[in-house]
Amino acid sequence: MTLWCWGANSHGQLGLGTVSEQVEKPATVELHLYDNKVKQIACGGAHTLLIDNAGKLYSSGWNNKLQAANDNEEYVFQRTWKLSGITFTNIACGWDFSCGVTDDQYLFVWGSNAYGQLGLPKEHFAESMRPIRLHVRATLVSMGLRHTAIVNSKGEVWTTGFGKHGQLGLGNDVLSSDRFQKVDGVGKISHIACGQNHTVAWCSDEKALYVWGDNTHGQLLLSSVKYKKIFKPNKIDIGVNQEVKKLLSGWKNVLLWLQDGTLLAWGSNNYGQLGVQNSVPTGIYTYVSLPGGRHVKDIALGSEHVLCLATDNSLWAWGWNEHYNTGMNTEDNRQLPTLVPLETNATITQIYAGGAFNFIVTEELDNADLVDKNDNRMLYQ
Template identity: 25%
Template sequence: MPRGKTTKPKKATTIEEPKRRTGRTRGRGKAMASSESKVAVGSKRKYKTAASTDAAPPEEAVVPVPKRQKAGTSRATEETDRAVFVNVKAPKPEPEKRGETGAKISHHSHRQEPGEVMTFGQGDIGQLGLGEDIDERKKPSPVRGDLEGEEVVQLVCGGMHTVALTRDGKVYTWGCNDEGALGRPTIEGEEYSPGLMVGLEDVVIVQVSAGDCHTASLTNTGVVYCCGVFRDSNGPFGLAQPGPPSPSPIVVYDSPTSRAIKVVSGSDHVVVLTNEGDLFSFGCAEQGQLGRVPECFSARGGRKGVKYLLDPQMVRFRKSRGVKTKFSDVFCGSYTTYAYTQSRHLFAWGLNNYGQLGVNDVVIRYVPEQLPSDCLDTSEDTDGSREELEIAGGQHHSLLCHRGSVFVMGRREYGRLGMGEEEKTEPLLPTRLPTLTDIVSVAAGSVCSFAVSRSGQVYSWGMGTSLQLGNGKEDDIWKPTPITGKNIINRKVIASSSGGQHTALLVSLPNES
């Protein structure tokens, strides 16, 4: 069994949980605050889930940045493990016909079933998309505005913003736009309702992902765009280049020989899967989530500089019996990454202070580590089909959905694992939840969890302080519980996603329920 190179056991990086609110006030600023949050001066952002050191500077560190590349120029590298283009200003690809149905790349994660967007939880920064006058919802509520009449096929929640992808390849965003995560200019109040991301009019988007302060979009030609910024324990440090946030989408990955077919985001990192089965990662590396940066370079690249983190570079794996490891899927938690090989082995790396990687210890992994081979049933079904696999992760816990079953690992507080209040252990290996069957997808907020069944029932459990469990109460839920509401009666839930304080559901269209 190939195993990744591990580091000497050390004390894991500490990431504080959101503190419970003792009272509630309406309007902006009632978001939960982490004791280690980093808030930009003059920013509206009240909640930021980010890893930090024990002693935080009183203000954001001013990052010396190297001389910036001239706008409009591309940067080719001689190394084979780098993306071909990493630009400040993106050159536009050849114009695509809007709504073109024949995608030039494909992956089973590209969703096709259309639905309606519904949100609930806290929305005082606009992340619910229900308008400036509505800053919380206890039950699923439909998002209208510019989304009315659109057929949404994918829905993702960032830390405090939400992204919706339509069937014809358009991207709508709403929520906090302090650092450009929406990919469109907004004036006061416009971030509370869905709006079309600018700069993508000539391309067709087939997949989106979102982190705390960034949004990534994948085109049907295998090009990845990003907007916003990556942050670490010292504050923002850049996107494609060191420096300020990018308020509109720019190209961050474009290779004619190794095209992207899937893009996923953690809180502050992005991983790209290519058609050749390789993985490219970029962003924050402080918790080992890039899988290619040694600990000595994890803080802003060390002597190699920030560009070492921001340039998409290949995640290297040891050869197995002389054969190079190739991948078929990839997933991200807040500070973790999981990759599934074409030979059906599961690898993980990143923050592991509560055993959320599922590798049977609590040591951070800066390079890929293979999970025990017996944690998954990797045999083929009788019809020869590939098994279903989906992984999601919060701050300190992870969910694994495999062939209808849900497995959990990591921290148990507030019920996020769904194992019951009487269960005191914190599993270091994937542990099955017997109460859930026939599950097809899972999602994780910072301190809560969700699962969707094949029949379209959605379940939630974990911390309820922000109303993001959808049960109408602020109590914690220790076991998976169905979400109900008048707006989803006799409707099938297609998918779920959760951010720092809010949750979004993609619900079947009324005439298709």
């Protein structure tokens, strides 16, 4: 197994042992996971979390608010010993805050709580927090710029943090919260994603999308002229009668990956993050296609760029490229899916995108392993 990275590295978030404005082409990361492998990576504004297949947590990068859960800012992946003995099954990062879900579905949070985004009452807790376990259980979690949303085993949504734009979904009389509150008016949620100032959720039972928060760029799939902000969940039937593999959000754009491989995208396209050259009216989604009729194996969204793995093991990127986050050797943004040059023939098994940086995992697989990976490619999320 090999971990690769590229893009912004202002605080050592790539784990290469150095700090730089950016890493312009994919480089390999030296990892010390012993006999374990990478299970999941979560990328924040300039910090990175990693869990291995034993549920152990590692981190690197920006730590000014303790979001990396270390005593100091580290530029290589370090084991977070404060959380040793805890098995994590899911992790997420916001701009400067983080969380992890344990194998018994309890939620740990750490980092900035300046806006109550950790769900800790501000009168009792500091603005920068070391890891603490909440009396909250979660199966899904997502973090935005200043807010957090979780889904519990019942499919209920609970939110906390900054809510001026309606991103908490708690109504226009609740513009902030420093503890998790239940969001009413949604079905049993199976997927959730936080953007910069909005939240989107999917109900598999109803085959329906629920949206709330900022809609300035049409990221709620509603007309931005008529709907600037939505303070309570709005249910939208988008005519999708199949399962959803992933619901993802960038800062101001959203992507839906369907069971049949279709990619639907909407919201801001100011950097080409929708993957189409033509302008897309707000309130309408567009179809995204990979060149040559390729099929999607996995996809990840950064703040304003997209990383996509095709079933033929080719890697594609589009959108914002100021920090070479699409892997191209120019700072020009990419409006269409563009092939990422990789100096390896190994099989790409996992992809991740952050604020302006990326990670991929490659493995040398034989043919039998390859069939197994393709048959079970959605076991990891």
